[in-house]
Amino acid sequence: MSEVYATRRSRLRDHFTAAGTAAALVTRPANVRYLAAAAPRGCALLLGRREDLLVCACPPDDRVGDGRPDESLRLYVLPPNGARAGGDAAVGAAELAVGQDADSLAVEEHHLTVARHRAISSVAPALRLTDLGGAVEQLRVVKDEEEISCLRIGAEIADQALGELLESILVGRTERHLALELERRLVDHGADGPAFPTSVATGPHSGRRGHRPTDRRVEEGDFLTVCLGAAYRGYRCEIGRTFVIGTSPADWQVELYDLVFSAQRAGREALAPGAACSDVDRAARHVLDSAGYAEALSPLTGHGVGLEIDEDPQLAPSAMGKLDACVPVTVEPGVHLPGRGGVRIDDTLVVRPEADGGPELLTITTKELLAL
């Protein structure tokens, strides 16, 4: 496994040395984890001129359960109250870069705070600071089969948790309790934890993206939208389904469901290596637009997943770029009608060439409209 991380660091090194920078400082936790196998709290990763160091403010032994740092990487624990670094790993790492004779350091300006940037300039005034930009995020977009395997297991766990919930009695239970029950089941089935706060939305809340569970109880005739995901070895997937509570759905519910289902299918079918992200978005969005729901639509219809639940690429009207094979994304159009509720259907899929059978669906819970 160690080679995987060394190879990733080497690709990043090629990137910043080509840009004329001697060393790089990675601080965004998901990026550190991608390059170092673990990201103990408050740590920073230095890709130095002579050696790579994972710099921590305190021994990472304190944070069990987060994986061990890659063994090909040297762990450097800052001395307590370390003279100038002030116990800050990023500042300490910059001092260590100078010790390795680096004259320039690329930092993640989209993550580093202004205060920390100033502190680095102050302890290492000779160091020219450049912007690493989203270089690590870009490396993370295309996944290897090991990463996809973690996502696949996470999706299986989420499917199991959701399947069990559907077998229980739902009427009368609150959104909060259903969400907690789902999270417990995720852990029961081997998840590290939920991939993001589980969303359970009933009645007028249904169909809302990112709805936070309230004390509203499930009632007969409600739409019920559930969105959850498992984190498994750090990788996060997502599934969303909408159900109807009671014996038979109302006509408007069936119509709205069929519409969102068609939109979601159109989005899934548009996934292919080389497809423009904006075209995938348009495929799903067009179905809802034509039915007059343009206003109800959220700014995106899907996004990449991996070490973070919301990463590149975005499936949105203004998105640039094309999809590659082995990029996992969600496809999650939805409609929410204020006061009435709505529908959201959300899958995690991996983009695959047609020769390999087309997009690989990771979240396999049925998308028929179930009446519970």
Added chain:
Amino acid sequence: MSEVYATRRSRLRDHFTAAGTAAALVTRPANVRYLAAAAPRGCALLLGRREDLLVCACPPDDRVGDGRPDESLRLYVLPPNGARAGGDAAVGAAELAVGQDADSLAVEEHHLTVARHRAISSVAPALRLTDLGGAVEQLRVVKDEEEISCLRIGAEIADQALGELLESILVGRTERHLALELERRLVDHGADGPAFPTSVATGPHSGRRGHRPTDRRVEEGDFLTVCLGAAYRGYRCEIGRTFVIGTSPADWQVELYDLVFSAQRAGREALAPGAACSDVDRAARHVLDSAGYAEALSPLTGHGVGLEIDEDPQLAPSAMGKLDACVPVTVEPGVHLPGRGGVRIDDTLVVRPEADGGPELLTITTKELLAL
């Protein structure tokens, strides 16, 4: 209630206008919430020359359950793909500051990223950017009785959840399951959610600060350390207790428990308006140091709580400053012996003058060594 928030903003305004800055931009979510009653995701608060605006990238209606913004504050939703702001609330707020004829803007350099700072300079090049520093954090240190009341209710909820757990069978259950069970009970009793990830540590893990629950099961003879807290109306408290599993504790367990108990009591008794934070730390630390556990000690023995679970002041050897009345803090010394486990005892208390009865203990679960 609205006056509370207007008064807080007015105190902050006095601070930055005295420093010669025309307007301020608050981005750290807990700080926004303190001044605006709510902090919708991705929002920024502008204290402008003519009016205060809560600037959001999308309508905050999407984030139910997080409270409503203060009504004396104008809500400003950025237009979709807003011309230069690029949909970023902080950048949009800076443009609005210019529109109110501000020539200078104090920003939270310890929270704002370098990239966002650059984007602000780029859309508003005439704006002189200064550092607001920790001004809002400093205002937050001393709590009003309304805030303390939220902490008190949160502490009651945590006591209840812990009390119920102690009545159930523990042997054979995993750390993860006990942690999830506690979190479910917190919500049952009316918490918004856990104040921080619940820590359950058994056997060799016991006594570790911030231990993340694993699949280890509770065994006879174990120490069991539980640390949890409730978030109630945004306010976060903390309680930690250590128990022994089985009929009677071993001698070393009783000795270690008594020692940590004495240290924690010494810390609690040192809490008083005017006491130096470092003296409170020393009172607790000295007891453990004298018994030869200096190495085992974490860098702090307590910290402030409020809208965040870890805020000013810090009770640590190098801490500056003194305690005031109405400052809620934790007192949480612990000892962890590698391979054997340890003890941690953690309370949330409010500093009160002796005339008012001395420190007010919010977390009232017994600190006797219980054998479960």
